[in-house]
Amino acid sequence: MSTETKGYIRWLGHAAFEIKVYNKTILIDPWITNPKSPVTLDELDKVDFILVTHDHGDHLGETVEIAKKYDSCVVGVYEVTMKLAEQGVKNVLPLNVGGSIKLTSEIEVSAVPALHSSGCGVPVGYVVKTPDIVIYHAGDTGLFLDMELIGRLFNIDLALLPIGGVFTMGPHEAALATLMLRPRYVIPMHYNTFPEIRQDPEQFKDLVERIAPHVKVLILSPGDRVPIPLRI
Numbered sequence: 059m060s061t062e063t064k065g066y067i068r069w070l071g072h073a074a075f076e077i078k079v080y081n082k083t084i085l086i087d088p089w090i091t092n093p094k095s096p097v098t099l100d101e102l103d104k105v106d107f108i109l110v111t112h113d114h115g116d117h118l119g120e121t122v123e124i125a126k127k128y129d130s131c132v133v134g135v136y137e138v139t140m141k142l143a144e145q146g147v148k149n150v151l152p153l154n155v156g157g158s159i160k161l162t163s164e165i166e167v168s169a170v171p172a173l174h175s176s177g178c179g180v181p182v183g184y185v186v187k188t189p190d191i192v193i194y195h196a197g198d199t200g201l202f203l204d205m206e207l208i209g210r211l212f213n214i215d216l217a218l219l220p221i222g223g224v225f226t227m228g229p230h231e232a233a234l235a236t237l238m239l240r241p242r243y244v245i246p247m248h249y250n251t252f253p254e255i256r257q258d259p260e261q262f263k264d265l266v267e268r269i270a271p272h273v274k275v276l277i278l279s280p281g282d283r284v285p286i287p288l289r290i
């Protein structure tokens with residue numbers, strides 16, 4: 059790692075990511091017990107913030123357990139955070155589609171639409187903004203034309219997109235999403251966790267190289283870290 063590295067993003071398998079920026083640890087969709095997870099719950103560092111895209115089990119994951127252990131602040135759509143509060147999560151930050159909140163003076167989170175379903179509230183994606191990086195986590199979603207708008211509204215450095223198909227976009231749709239979002243880098247996620255969402259990430263990479271050649275595809279293995287800021 060170069061000396062200018064200020065943090066990192068680490069894939070914990072499925073849709074779970076750990077982001078370390080400005081001395082804060084943020085987890086997105088912390089299903090830490092997923093079959094491909096590189097860590098156990100006990101191996102996690104102190105978690106400051108948890109972002110939940112929607113309340114399906116493979117995204118809500120161990121949110122309640124982790125939040126109780128570390129007194130983490132849980133960010134989610136209003137109805138989801140109310141349910142979590144009922145389950146004993148003390149520190150919640152509700153928001154809704156189109157809204158933004160500051161987690162610290164350097165870290166801001168915006169909720170953007172996701173085309174999917176949920177038990178309560180609505181599913182969302184998140185844009186995490188710091189002075190060093192802008193990360194878009196799409197959550198579970200199908201392809202929708204407003205991704206073009208998300209790309210215009212935020213200058214995305216890194217997009218995290220589902221490619222597993224069946225429950226979300228597959229490689230073709232995700233490649234078109236990449237074209238619309240215009241990030242600098244894209245990381246495929248939400249595939250090969252279980253048999254129904256088996257995919258070849260190289261197929262996604264080939265498609266992106268063909269239709270959005272200006273975007274660099276980073277294929278990670280669970281546990282891999284990408285330094286922040288990203289190198290050009």
Ligand code: NI
Nearest residue numbers: 112114174198
């Ligand atoms: Ni889902």
Ligand code: MN
Nearest residue numbers: 114116198225
């Ligand atoms: Mn899912």
